[in-house]
Amino acid sequence: MSTIGARGQAVIETVPARDGHPAVIYRHAGDRFLLVEYGEMTLDLTINFRILGFNEELKRQGLRGLVETVPALRSILIHYDSTKLSTSDLIAALKRLEEKVPTAEHLTIPSRIVTLPIAFADHWTRANVEQYVKYVRKDAPNVVDGYNIDYITQYNGLRDREEVITYIMGTDWWNACLGFWPGLPFMFPLDPRYAIVTPKYNPTRPWTTEGAVGIGGPCVAIYPVDSPGGYQLFGRTIPIYDPKQRSSAFKENPILLRPADRVRFTRVTDDELDAIRRQVVEDRYRYQIEDGALNVREYIDFVKSVKGEAEAFRRRQEEALKHVMIP
Amino acid sequence: MLEVLEGGLQTTVQDWPGRQGYLDLGMYPAGPMDMRSFRAANLLVGNPQGAAALEITAGNFKVQFTDRRAVAVTGADMQPTLNGRPAPVWESFAVRGGDVLALSIVRGAGFRAYLAVAGAVEVPEYLGSRATFTVGTVGGFEGRGLKKGDRVALRPAGNVDAVLGRRFKASAVPVYEREWEIEVMRGPQADPDYLTGEDMEFFFSHPWKVDRNSNRMGVRLESHKWQWARRGGGIAGGHPSNILDNGYAVWTVNVCGDQPIILVADGPSLGGFICNATLVYASTWKVGQLAPGRDLIRFKEVTITEAITMARAVDQTLSEASIEGR
Numbered sequence: 001m002s003t004i005g006a007r008g009q010a011v012i013e014t015v016p017a018r019d020g021h022p023a024v025i026y027r028h029a030g031d032r033f034l035l036v037e038y039g040e041m042t043l044d045l046t047i048n049f050r051i052l053g054f055n056e057e058l059k060r061q062g063l064r065g066l067v068e069t070v071p072a073l074r075s076i077l078i079h080y081d082s083t084k085l086s087t088s089d090l091i092a093a094l095k096r097l098e099e100k101v102p103t104a105e106h107l108t109i110p111s112r113i114v115t116l117p118i119a120f121a122d123h124w125t126r127a128n129v130e131q132y133v134k135y136v137r138k139d140a141p142n143v144v145d146g147y148n149i150d151y152i153t154q155y156n157g158l159r160d161r162e163e164v165i166t167y168i169m170g171t172d173w174w175n176a177c178l179g180f181w182p183g184l185p186f187m188f189p190l191d192p193r194y195a196i197v198t199p200k201y202n203p204t205r206p207w208t209t210e211g212a213v214g215i216g217g218p219c220v221a222i223y224p225v226d227s228p229g230g231y232q233l234f235g236r237t238i239p240i241y242d243p244k245q246r247s248s249a250f251k252e253n254p255i256l257l258r259p260a261d262r263v264r265f266t267r268v269t270d271d272e273l274d275a276i277r278r279q280v281v282e283d284r285y286r287y288q289i290e291d292g293a294l295n296v297r298e299y300i301d302f303v304k305s306v307k308g309e310a311e312a313f314r315r316r317q318e319e320a321l322k323h324v325m326i327p
Numbered sequence: 328m329l330e331v332l333e334g335g336l337q338t339t340v341q342d343w344p345g346r347q348g349y350l351d352l353g354m355y356p357a358g359p360m361d362m363r364s365f366r367a368a369n370l371l372v373g374n375p376q377g378a379a380a381l382e383i384t385a386g387n388f389k390v391q392f393t394d395r396r397a398v399a400v401t402g403a404d405m406q407p408t409l410n411g412r413p414a415p416v417w418e419s420f421a422v423r424g425g426d427v428l429a430l431s432i433v434r435g436a437g438f439r440a441y442l443a444v445a446g447a448v449e450v451p452e453y454l455g456s457r458a459t460f461t462v463g464t465v466g467g468f469e470g471r472g473l474k475k476g477d478r479v480a481l482r483p484a485g486n487v488d489a490v491l492g493r494r495f496k497a498s499a500v501p502v503y504e505r506e507w508e509i510e511v512m513r514g515p516q517a518d519p520d521y522l523t524g525e526d527m528e529f530f531f532s533h534p535w536k537v538d539r540n541s542n543r544m545g546v547r548l549e550s551h552k553w554q555w556a557r558r559g560g561g562i563a564g565g566h567p568s569n570i571l572d573n574g575y576a577v578w579t580v581n582v583c584g585d586q587p588i589i590l591v592a593d594g595p596s597l598g599g600f601i602c603n604a605t606l607v608y609a610s611t612w613k614v615g616q617l618a619p620g621r622d623l624i625r626f627k628e629v630t631i632t633e634a635i636t637m638a639r640a641v642d643q644t645l646s647e648a649s650i651e652g653r
Binding site for chain 1: 577598
């Protein structure tokens with residue numbers, strides 16, 4: 001039952017899950033936006049795969065009155081002109097598309113592989129953490145030996161910081177969506193055996209250097225600009241946002257990463273990173289980007305094949321949690 | 328050319344509706360905080376309503392012109408003067424090369440004024456728009472607010488005399504207040520699943536004070552102890568305001584922990600907090616005129632049908648039908 005036009009209702013309609021399709025909730029977000037939510041409040045990458053596939057199809061349709069869309073983890077925010085496209089016509093079009101777009105396991109999603117150099121425990125982000133301890137919170141439990149990596153180690157029950165690094169390098173990172181700051185990716189591990197997690201800073205950190213890489217909850221982010229932040233820092237990479245569009249990688253778009261990209265990290269030293277960053281500025285660096293695709297069926301089979309190991313790691317994390325302080 | 332003699336608190340080049348189509352990459356649209364006064368200023372000088380013009384926050388802005396132009400000042404009353412003598416508001420008038428237009432500090436209700444110049448302000452387009460996006464430091468004039476010594480180019484003016492003395496009918500000029508009623512639609516995340524019915528009743532009845540710490544990214548309201556309809560945020564975090572990150576509608580009320588913040592022109596595009604109400608298109612302009620640390624607002628719930636009627640009515644006031652004079 002639709003409640004369009006009713007007072008006191010944020011939810012317009014709920015469509016229950018069926019035949020491999022997750023439940024859908026249509027919510028008013030003012031008279032120019034519609035929020036479409038899928039499935040439960042859980043982290044399920046297959047829902048995000050379907051959303052990104054659906055989003056591509058929706059954009060291709062060129063619906064009159066549709067302005068833009070914002071796909072996220074388990075939702076799509078739709079910006080539309082309600083004086084040209086009524087909410088009920090929009091929802092009807094979305095429902096028709098739900099029928100047309102196959103369920104996640106039948107999708108193959110165009111997905112680039114972007115390889116980024118990373119310096120772990122680099123001196124730039126170490127300075128951010130040092131400042132935090134000096135000016136914001138002296139007794140922050142998430143700062144161990146002046147940095148966040150050893151805390152990530154403890155929180156996940158790993159051996160040492162080298163093992164944390166192995167875990168971060170061991171998986172491709174799925175960019176589920178971009179936002180908050182221009183170009184900031186929200187990335188999740190495609191290999192559940194390496195799904196490390198951490199709580200966020202409390203209070204937040206006033207300084208984070210551009211290019212810093214950190215983790216909050218299960219999500220890894222790269223900071224596109226110098227900004228405040230709440231994620232546990234573990235390294236620094238090269239620029240992913242160039243507002244002035246100076247180097248060729250940013251000629252067409254000031255933002256490097258797109259939804260559905262897979263990011264792979266390759267380890268470098270601070271000095272090497274410094275040299276590469278200089279090359280970026282002088283436009284002598286070629287960003288390593290390969291076209292590719294993610295076959296969801298194969299991915300689901302892969303996740304099944306490593307289920308035992310992934311669960312073993314989860315148990316190890318739960319055990320470790322009993323002995324760790326939360327910020 | 329415009330030569331900036333005093334930049335004021337924050338004066339930016341904007342266009343309307345700002346930068347569309349980059350929300351999925353993390354860019355809010357920027358554009359004017361008060362689209363109504365902005366478009367009115369352009370209408371008065373014969374520009375397309377979305378043409379690049381200046382947004383002046385709180386006042387203390389002074390410019391010198393280098394050629395003859397029709398200009399118009401709208402929005403909050405900052406007692407504009409031309410070469411020291413009072414200049415009209417909500418009415419187009421002529422300036423000559425060497426003339427100095429000065430806006431003093433805002434007096435009375437309202438917070439932002441708009442200055443449109445016939446022909447429009449000329450700055451490079453950035454991703455399809457000339458609007459200044461302060462967070463990304465892009466667009467507008469070098470991605471920043473104007474300051475003393477800046478020389479801002481103007482596009483060719485056309486026939487100046489044809490648009491002089493055009494003024495808004497008094498009935499079409501918006502009324503600014505110290506206590507505002509702002510129309511919103513409930514949701515996307517409200518009651519009964521996130522907040523309680525009582526929480527929403529409080530939200531719609533309480534006079535919310537606009538926090539001093541408000542700007543083009545967010546307009547902060549005071550914190551409140553919400554009852555919440557659930558204990559925590561589950562996988563998304565410990566607090567019941569936490570959700571798995573989703574896109575934020577522009578002009579939505581984001582409940583960040585206990586504090587509601589209206590996300591405005593340069594806000595964050597995506598995040599992990601609920602939004603319990605969203606301003607309707609026709610009410611967004613009021614946010615641009617809220618004085619931080621002083622004004623009070625009450626939220627009034629409307630349906631989408633009412634919102635669409637209101638949208639058409641606001642757009643109607645921004646047409647030749649509202650103009651008289653000449």
